[in-house]
Amino acid sequence: MPEKKIFLTAHWNYLLLFNYAVPEHFLTPFLPKGCELALWNNQAFISIVGFQFNHTRVFKIKWPFFTHFIEINLRFYVLYKEKRAVCFIREYVPSYLIAGIARILYNEPYKTEKITSFFEQDNETLKLQYGLSVKNHPFTMSVTANNKPYMPEKNTAEFFFKEHDLGVGQTRKGKTLLYNVHHPEWRVFPIEKHSIEIDWVFFFGSAFAFLENKDPHSVFLAEGSPVEVYHHAVV
Template sequence: MSFLKAEWRKLIMANYEVQPEILQKYVPKGTEIDTFEGKCYVSLVGFMFMNTRLLGIKVPFHINFEEVNLRFYVKRKVEGGVKRGVVFIKEIVPKRMLTFVANVFYNEHYQTLPMKHSWNIDTNKMDISYEWKVNNKWEKVSVEAETKSQKIEENSQTEFIAEHYWGYSKMNDNKTTEYEVKHPTWEYYPVTKHEIQVDFEANYGTDFGFLNNKKPSSVLLLEGSEVSVENKVVFKN
């Protein structure tokens, strides 16, 4: 049985080109930084969890909720190919139980904060936003986008950002957790405007404070789909 099943919907992804040296201390053993056309990226991602089931059970008050995370991209070379995955610097959710389960059982870096979202969708455009409160201040990521979705082009930056199907977390210098995230290929909505009001240092520490003065190289809005998160495995190196 899958550890978690849910829908991930209306994913905003703001993507920043960074120097790989910044991320090296966060790279789990057995993986290496993944790049697109020689460039290294971190992504600020906001989206909705919907119809969430933990081990097949809908937990009251934990079915629909927001998440915002900062992530980067890695790969693990295995016999017969390469597993392309993500590593989370931090994941923010509004539910304390989610934080407990993710941190204890998956060695992730969850934080519980007040959150809210807004979806305004009409015939010609949609306005999607996610907000969370840090140090008594509301942070925000939002987009205005077209309403007709498009297929992701092969070998594009959008495909690189969206098509990672493994999650990795650093347990210690020698142990890494790995879990599979299953979902079909997503479609995206062309973004016409975006707004990012985020204090990256307050949210993610001094290593990422420089992002306060950096513009994203791209901002995406992906529709998402049903997903399943499989049970973790631990490997040593």
């Protein structure tokens, strides 16, 4: 597996995951070469994930206007040589510069949109919302959680969805691209309430119309930590 040198360091904080079961054949066209789907309880899943990038450095440099931002992505779960990994269908960030760098270096499916957020926390409760601000096209995901995070066991859904240290993509020529992501295991917050409103077709394409008004299988909020993203390798 590739290690190479560190490309990016950051703190990923308050990772909000809305998880949806989908047919396996639906994800087959998105699979990079050499990968197979990773299943939870014999089902394939996609996740909408919103999270905070903080204290970001690229090539060890703290770039102006690039250190604190929010990303929202749509991802699914794969195995590469039996190693669990994530693969991205769409990623949204609020900066053309960030999106451009990711597309050039990793061929990641980034788009640029204005991202909104709300965060409120006290000793007992945490309230969080991420959204995409596009006129007449709703996209908001929010939770209220108990502010007492815990570490889930390795055989749980929480662990399956949140813990991966390999990213997989494809080059423009269709070759498989791998990169390591290192971080400690994340605690999760007990969810008390959640809601999501999303125009699936507008943001992700007509193939996702079957998810309109579908309830998520599960919702998790991970605490996050410092992370290291390594340079990619093409295999």
